[in-house]
Amino acid sequence: MEYVIEMLNIRKEFGNFVANDNITLQLKKGEIHALLGENGAGKSTLMNVLFGLYQPEAGEIRVKGQKVDIANPNIANDLGIGMVHQHFMLVENFTVTENIILGNELTKGGVIDKKVAAKKITELSEMYGLDVDPTAKIEDISVGMQQRVEILKTLYRGAEILIFDEPTASLTPQEIEDLIGIMKRLIAEGKSIILITHKLKEIMEVSDRVTVIRKGQGIGTVTTAETNPNELASLMVGRQVEFKTVKKDATPGEDALVIKDLVVQDYRGIDKVKNLSLTVRKGEILGLAGIDGNGQSELIEAITGLRKTKSGTVFINGNEITNLKPRKVTESGIGHIPEDRHKHGLVLDFPIGHNIALQTYYKEPIAKNGIMNYSKVSELAKKIIADYDVRTTGEDALARSLSGGNQQKAIIGREVYRDPDLLIAALPTRGLDVGAIEFIHQRLIEQRDNGKAVLLLSYELDEVMNVSDRIAVMYDGYIIDTLDPKKTTEQELGLLMAGQAKQRRSKQGETAHVE
Amino acid sequence: MSNRLINILVPAVSVVLGLLVGALIMLFTGYDPIEGYAALWNGIFGDIYAIGETIRQITPYILAGLAVAFAFRTGLFNIGVEGQLIVGWFAAAWVGVAFTDLPAFIHLPLAVLAAAVAGAFWGFIPGLLKAKLKVHEVIVTIMMNYIALFVTNALIRYVSDGGDNTGRIAESASLGSPFLQGLTDFSRLHYGILIALAMVFVMWFILEKTKTGFELKAVGFNQNASEYAGMNVSRNIILSMVIAGAFAGLAGAMEALGTFQYANVKGGFTGIGFDGIAVALLGANTPLGVVFGATLFGALQYGSLNMPNEAGVPVEIVSIVIAIIIFFVASGYVLRLFLEKISSKKEAK
Numbered sequence: 001m002e003y004v005i006e007m008l009n010i011r012k013e014f015g016n017f018v019a020n021d022n023i024t025l026q027l028k029k030g031e032i033h034a035l036l037g038e039n040g041a042g043k044s045t046l047m048n049v050l051f052g053l054y055q056p057e058a059g060e061i062r063v064k065g066q067k068v069d070i071a072n073p074n075i076a077n078d079l080g081i082g083m084v085h086q087h088f089m090l091v092e093n094f095t096v097t098e099n100i101i102l103g104n105e106l107t108k109g110g111v112i113d114k115k116v117a118a119k120k121i122t123e124l125s126e127m128y129g130l131d132v133d134p135t136a137k138i139e140d141i142s143v144g145m146q147q148r149v150e151i152l153k154t155l156y157r158g159a160e161i162l163i164f165d166e167p168t169a170s171l172t173p174q175e176i177e178d179l180i181g182i183m184k185r186l187i188a189e190g191k192s193i194i195l196i197t198h199k200l201k202e203i204m205e206v207s208d209r210v211t212v213i214r215k216g217q218g219i220g221t222v223t224t225a226e227t228n229p230n231e232l233a234s235l236m237v238g239r240q241v242e243f244k245t246v247k248k249d250a251t252p253g254e255d256a257l258v259i260k261d262l263v264v265q266d267y268r269g270i271d272k273v274k275n276l277s278l279t280v281r282k283g284e285i286l287g288l289a290g291i292d293g294n295g296q297s298e299l300i301e302a303i304t305g306l307r308k309t310k311s312g313t314v315f316i317n318g319n320e321i322t323n324l325k326p327r328k329v330t331e332s333g334i335g336h337i338p339e340d341r342h343k344h345g346l347v348l349d350f351p352i353g354h355n356i357a358l359q360t361y362y363k364e365p366i367a368k369n370g371i372m373n374y375s376k377v378s379e380l381a382k383k384i385i386a387d388y389d390v391r392t393t394g395e396d397a398l399a400r401s402l403s404g405g406n407q408q409k410a411i412i413g414r415e416v417y418r419d420p421d422l423l424i425a426a427l428p429t430r431g432l433d434v435g436a437i438e439f440i441h442q443r444l445i446e447q448r449d450n451g452k453a454v455l456l457l458s459y460e461l462d463e464v465m466n467v468s469d470r471i472a473v474m475y476d477g478y479i480i481d482t483l484d485p486k487k488t489t490e491q492e493l494g495l496l497m498a499g500q501a502k503q504r505r506s507k508q509g510e511t512a513h514v515e
Numbered sequence: 516m517s518n519r520l521i522n523i524l525v526p527a528v529s530v531v532l533g534l535l536v537g538a539l540i541m542l543f544t545g546y547d548p549i550e551g552y553a554a555l556w557n558g559i560f561g562d563i564y565a566i567g568e569t570i571r572q573i574t575p576y577i578l579a580g581l582a583v584a585f586a587f588r589t590g591l592f593n594i595g596v597e598g599q600l601i602v603g604w605f606a607a608a609w610v611g612v613a614f615t616d617l618p619a620f621i622h623l624p625l626a627v628l629a630a631a632v633a634g635a636f637w638g639f640i641p642g643l644l645k646a647k648l649k650v651h652e653v654i655v656t657i658m659m660n661y662i663a664l665f666v667t668n669a670l671i672r673y674v675s676d677g678g679d680n681t682g683r684i685a686e687s688a689s690l691g692s693p694f695l696q697g698l699t700d701f702s703r704l705h706y707g708i709l710i711a712l713a714m715v716f717v718m719w720f721i722l723e724k725t726k727t728g729f730e731l732k733a734v735g736f737n738q739n740a741s742e743y744a745g746m747n748v749s750r751n752i753i754l755s756m757v758i759a760g761a762f763a764g765l766a767g768a769m770e771a772l773g774t775f776q777y778a779n780v781k782g783g784f785t786g787i788g789f790d791g792i793a794v795a796l797l798g799a800n801t802p803l804g805v806v807f808g809a810t811l812f813g814a815l816q817y818g819s820l821n822m823p824n825e826a827g828v829p830v831e832i833v834s835i836v837i838a839i840i841i842f843f844v845a846s847g848y849v850l851r852l853f854l855e856k857i858s859s860k861k862e863a864k
Contacts, residue, residue, distance in 0.1 A: 306743065327745025336743070344743040349736040354729070358744040367726040 002065065004029045004192050005050070005081075005161055010059035012045055017393065019045040020056070023218035025194075025211045027161065032183060032193045034207035034224070036200075036236055038433040040391055040403035042216040043196045047163050050194075051083050052076040082154025086165040088146050090138045097121055097134040100153050124155050128185050144175035151182065162186065163194045168202060169431060180206050198236070198433035200229040214238055237435040245438075247445045250469035253282035256422050256453035257303070262312030264295070264302040271310070272298040274477035280422065285444060285454040287468025287485070289461070291497050295477040296457050297339055300426050304336045305329040306344070317421055330359060335420030337411055337428050339457070345411045346399045352407075353381030353395030356414050380417075388413035389439070405436035416443055423447050426457040441467050461490050475499045521854050525847045532850075533843030537836035541828060550826040551836070558821025559814045565821075567699025570708055571774060573813030575600070577711040578766035579791025580798060580805035581718050582634075582759045586652075587800045588722060589755040590735030595641060595656025596763040597788025598663030599634035601781070603767025605667040606633035608778035609674060611684025611771065622687040627710065627768050634764015635757045637663060642756030646749035652756070660784065668780045679780040690773040705773035712806075714762055719802040721758070731755050763788065790816075797845060815840060 005027040012020040019042045027033045037043045048054045050061065052070040060067055063079050070076050076083075090099050101117045118134040125132045130148045138146060147167065154162055164183070168176045183193055183206060195207060203210055204224060212219040212235045219235050233241040257280040264273035272295040280286045290296055301307035303314055305326040314322045321332050330336070338344035346355050357366055357377045366376045381395035388409045392402050399407060408428065415423060425444060429437040444467060448454050458464050464471055464485070471483045473496040481496050538548035559569050579596050586593035607630035614622055641655035671681055690705040698704075722728040734741045734751040742748050766787060771778055794812050798804025815837045822828045828836075 304743075325745065326743060330745055338743060343737075343739045345740065347733050347737045347740045350733065354733075358733070358740070361729055362726055362745075367729075370726050371724055372726055372729055 002029055003027060003062070004064055005194075006062040006065075007046070007050060008060050008062070010046060010049055010061075011057045012042075012049055012054055013057050019216050020049065020213075021216045021218070022059075023211075023213055023216075024221075025218075026221070027192050027194060028209075029192055030187055030190060031208040032187060032195055032206055034195045034197060034203045034210040035213070036198060036203060036210050036232060037213040038198060038215075038236060038435050039405035039431075041213050041236075043213060044165065045216075046213070047083070047165065047194070047196060050076070051081060051163065077157055077159075080158060080160035081163065082157060082159025082161070083163045084147065084150045084154060084165065084167060086167070086169055088150050090146060090149060092137075092139045094138060095134065096132055096136050096138065096141075096149050096152075099138060099149060100134075100156050104157060121152060121156065124152055128155070128182060128189065130182060142175070144171055144178065147171070147175075147179070148182070151186075159191070161192045161194070163196065165196045166198075167195070168197070168199060176202070200232050200434065203232065204229060212236055233434050236433070241434055241438055245441050245445065245466040247467075248449065250284045250448065252284040252469070253451060255279050256282045256317060257455065258315040259299075259303070260313045260315075262299070262302060262314065263310040264298045264307060265310050266298060272477055273302065275312070276474075276477065276479055278472060278479055280453045280455050282421070282453050283448055283451050284469040285448050285456055285467055287464040287471045288455060288457045288474055289464045289471050289493060289497055290459070290474035292459050294474050296474055297426070299474070300336075300339065300424055300455075300457060303329070304334065304424065333421035335415035335418055335423045337408075337415055337423070337425040339426035339430075341404075341407055341411055346407060348398070348400040350399055351396045352385075352390070352392055352399045352402060352410055353377055355399045356381040356384050356395070356410055359414060359418060384410065384413035384417055387417075388443075405432045408432060408440070409436065412440060412443055416447060419450075420452065422453045422455065424455045424457075427459065428456070429458075429460075429463060437463075461493060465490060465493070473497055521851060524854060525851050526844060529844045529847045529850055530840065533840035536843070537839045540835055540839065541832060544832055546826065546828045546832065551822055551828045551833075554822045554825035554828070555815075555818045557825060558818030560818075561821070562700065563698070564700040564702045565818070567695070567702030567704035569814050569817045571702060571704045572817040573809050574705075574707045574711045574773070575766040575769045575787050576790060576794050576809035576813045577806055578714060578762050578769065579787050580794030580809050581714055581802065582763035582766065582788075583791045583795035584798065584800040584802070584805050585718055585722075585762060586638075586755055586759040587795060588735060589731040589751070590738075591642075591645070591752065591755055591759070592653050593638070593656055593756065593759045593763075594653050594792070595637065595659045595760070595788075596766070596791045597784050597786075598656070598660035599637040599760045599763030600767040600770075600785065600788045601660075601663040601667050602637045603630035603634040603764025604771045605670060605681075605767070605778045606630050606764070607688075607768040607771035608681045608684055609670075611688035611776075612674070612681050614688070615685050617685075617687055619687040622685065623690070623772070626684070626688040626772055627765065630764040630768035630771065631761040632764070634767060635761040638756040638758075638760020638763070639753060642753035645756070646752040660788070664781060664784065667778070671778055671780050681778045684772060684776050688772055689776060690769070691776070703774055705769075707769040707773040710765060711769070714765060715802045715806055718762070718805075722802075727751075727754070763791070766791075793841065793845065797841075811844065812841070 003026045007023065007025045010020050010023045023046055025035065035043050045054065049056050052072045052075050061070060062068065068079060091102065097114055097118045100121055106113045106117055121134045130152060132145065132148050132152060167179060171179060186193060197203060207224045209221055209223050210232060211221045214236060259276060259278045262273055262276045263271055266272045276299065288296055298307060302309045305324050309323055313320060316332050316334060319332060321329050342348060354377065357380055360366060366373055378395050385392060385395060390409045390413065391406045412428065428440050444454050444456065456467060468485055471485055471493065472479045473481050473483065473493065475497065476499065534552065541548040541551050558565060560566060579600060582596045582599065583593050607626045610626040610629040637659055641652045641659060644650040644655050645652045671679065675681055690707045692706045695704045696702060722732060730746045730751050734746060734748050738748050790812055794808035795805060797808035797811065819833045819837050822833045823830055
């Protein structure tokens with residue numbers, strides 16, 4: 001079969017850094033070709049080369065057998081290459097039609113002819129089963145629908161080859177299923193797709209072939225039907241990956257975190273945490289399971305001092321920390337990996353080294369009599385960068401320039417290095433690839449094995465089941481049950497998370513609040 | 516083309532382009548650009564007196580530039596430099612007039628300090644409103660400018676029993692320097708330039724060397740992460756405005772204790788505070804950059820005064836020419852893009 005796109009032995013350098021080295025990717029007509037690699041492996045660089053945003057230092061690109069020079073994205077468009085970006089490029093207060101025709105407006109006597117465009121969009125939408133309303137405003141439609149607008153945008157411009165950059169990162173499970181349907185429909189209509197992802201499950205489900213890259217190197221291309229997730233993971237990471245986290249049994253000790261009758265409100269004054277009691281003991285990982293929006297974020301913000309409580313108490317090691325300022329909470333022995341690393345975890349415009357010192361900058365040896373000793377900041381940063389395998393050009397690189405996984409490793413390094421009695425990890429692996437996830441899970445288990453308490457908030461069933469020693473299920477502001485992961489199933493957990501509370505007291509002796 | 520070369524080339528080419536367009540305007544309006552620019556040059560560097568006066572003009576621009584740049588580095592837009600400068604001017608002049616028998620080593624520092632405190636207070640109010648009530652500092656500082664102008668006018672009338680001038684400050688509070696005046700053929704150059712340069716160092720030191728500077732910058736970039744890291748966000752916002760206000764107040768002291776030696780009722784704003792915004796932006800909000808920005812501004816402002824006298828170019832045309840030169844320097848970013856494009860094309864071939 002003919003290849004519609006061939007990228008042969010592509011090399012891309014940034015200064016001394018080789019982002020792509022000898023990568024070959026050949027896309028057949030009518031296939032879904034997955035491009036697999038860890039965060040920072042060079043997937044986006046390769047696609048930016050194809051899309052004309054970067055010029056390769058070596059190698060050649062062929063479209064339908066013809067050698068081409070893609071000097072800018074307009075040329076890529078003309079060649080029928082369209083990109084569905086991970087972060088949508090849409091104008092929020094424009095309609096679907098206005099967004100799609102933006103930069104490509106049909107005019108009649110100087111006036112934009114939206115009717116013709118809307119008609120074409122409706123036709124395309126029906127042809128591929130996208131079900132998009134051309135008159136809706138972007139700000140009024142769901143994330144999944146916005147993504148379809150992005151897809152329509154490329155189709156409207158006549159794309160034959162669609163690049164999807166991490167398309168499922170911000171979608172709900174239902175939206176992911178719909179997207180997979182759409183992708184299959186696109187293929188059926190003769191389009192070809194490159195799917196950038198690090199999610200093995202999706203690759204197995206949807207792709208025909210997979211090209212794997214690792215640390216900028218092309219590893220090879222395999223046929224999906226002839227491989228399995230384990231093989232893909234080891235190709236991607238370069239070693240065997242354990243999907244089932246290995247750990248000893250927990251040996252829980254005395255209570256570390258004790259929460260009693262806690263009530264927390266959101267900014268509108270609505271109770272989000274309702275009379276909640278919870279205990280985390282030393283030497284155990286307590287998994288806080290639940291569906292997003294059931295009060296988990298408010299609970300963690302209340303513990304860490306970022307949000308005021310309405311009533312109830314929080315104790316750490318027997319000392320009350322209710323409503324203390326964040327610094328006092330930190331100093332009482334709590335480490336906090338925040339849910340949103342860009343909002344709370346990092347000052348993105350600071351060097352990564354400054355960020356690593358963000359919780360200790362005010363103390364000796366870094367600050368003495370109000371004067372900063374930046375060589376001590378570098379010293380600390382270098383140590384954590386080495387110990388936690390943070391891949392960066394150096395401690396002076398802006399935090400913004402690191403990939404998500406490496407940003408997260410720096411945060412985890414910062415928090416674990418202080419050796420807190422309680423480590424709160426909120427969605428610590430969100431958006432990360434299997435290699436980074438495994439690394440982070442091991443750090444959490446290490447803390448536990450050192451006799452520290454760990455509170456793990458996660459929306460992923462796999463993660464909660466694999467890593468926790470005990471699972472507290474949160475629903476509508478209550479802990480509705482506490483489970484032993486060895487004695488429960490994903491089905492039971494799923495039902496509890498959906499609010500199907502059983503009328504029973506949990507084995508661990510905590511009150512199960514039932515409405 | 517190397518980055519280093521581009522960094523030097525951009526401001527140089529910008530100034531040349533600005534001068535060229537300015538020349539065209541003089542040409543079209545019927546004036547001789549060569550004569551005009553010769554007058555500008557003489558106005559700035561013509562003799563030792565002109566140089567002294569130029570430096571004197573640069574002094575308050577440095578401090579006004581710092582007042583904008585410092586706030587900007589911590590994420591705040593201080594449009595209130597004008598008002599902070601005016602209250603600083605009045606406070607310094609009042610201390611200078613009110614005490615007559617203090618020794619200079621007490622009187623002068625006291626007057627300078629009064630200006631800094633007054634400016635700091637004028638910055639504190641918008642800082643407090645921003646930190647506690649989330650009122651945008653741009654609105655508050657603009658309004659504070661008007662309050663400063665008319666309150667100080669009223670105070671001047673009050674202390675001078677209905678006059679429009681505080682009267683001359685005591686010699687013991689003056690920044691005037693017979694030594695510097697002697698060097699510059701009796702210009703009004705005063706010791707204030709040393710204070711301004713010291714403050715350039717102070718700003719650099721606070722931001723780059725102190726714990727407070729680390730916190731101020733962190734709060735400027737990301738308030739949420741700063742709060743997470745245990746910083747007191749409100750305190751840092753207020754502190755930033757207070758320090759910025761103190762710089763602006765000192766700019767007022769330069770006028771009160773150095774250049775004019777009095778405070779008078781003003782019909783409108785001095786403009787120095789607003790020019791400070793441009794000075795800070797020209798200097799990329801860095802302390803050293805502010806010195807360069809202020810030098811350009813101060814030199815052009817003072818030197819251009821000579822253009823009507825010597826070349827007969829009307830004041831209005833002079834203002835347009837000066838604005839165009841500054842416009843081109845400020846749009847150096849566009850030029851930089853252009854130069855980088857040329858150099859990348861050359862490398863590609």
